[in-house]
Amino acid sequence: MVRKLGDEELLSTVKEILKWVRFSGLENVRSELARVLDNDQKRLVYHLSDGKLTSAEIAQKTNISDFTVRNYWSQWYRRGIVEALSVRGGTRYMKSFELDDFGLIVPDVSVLKAKEVPPKVNENGT
Secondary structure, three states, rough: OOOOOHHHHHHHHHHHHHHHHHHHHHHHHHHHHHHHHHHHHHHHHHHHHEEEHHHHHHHHHOOOOOHHHHHHHHHHHHHEEEEEEEEEEEEEEEOOHHHHOOOOOOHHHEEEEEEEEEEOOOOOOO
16 A cells, blocks of 8 residues: 655655756756857847847847847747747746856857957048
8 A cells, every 4th residue: 555645745856856857957957068069159149138128128138139149049948058038029038057057158248349349440540
């Protein structure tokens, strides 16, 4: 005969299982994040994807196009590293993991700004 678990015992068992599932997947998550977020721009966009900022706001902060942010979100959603959130006017995405938790460095916005190519100056100096 199988004995029934009480609520407290069941909760404790589920927490124990969750702990081991998380532990067993940590290296897979870290390697997937490192593989997919393979440059400073992507890591910064991912870090800023908190579900509160719009794609346009992230684009402005990172000096890339809104289209690029939305394209990243779409790719990352398919890879399972962001979660879709329904908001008035559409869908936003929220990162599923904190990069710091996996030893991945979150670049500062100034790093991207420093990498920008200065505008070309034509022969008459404009």
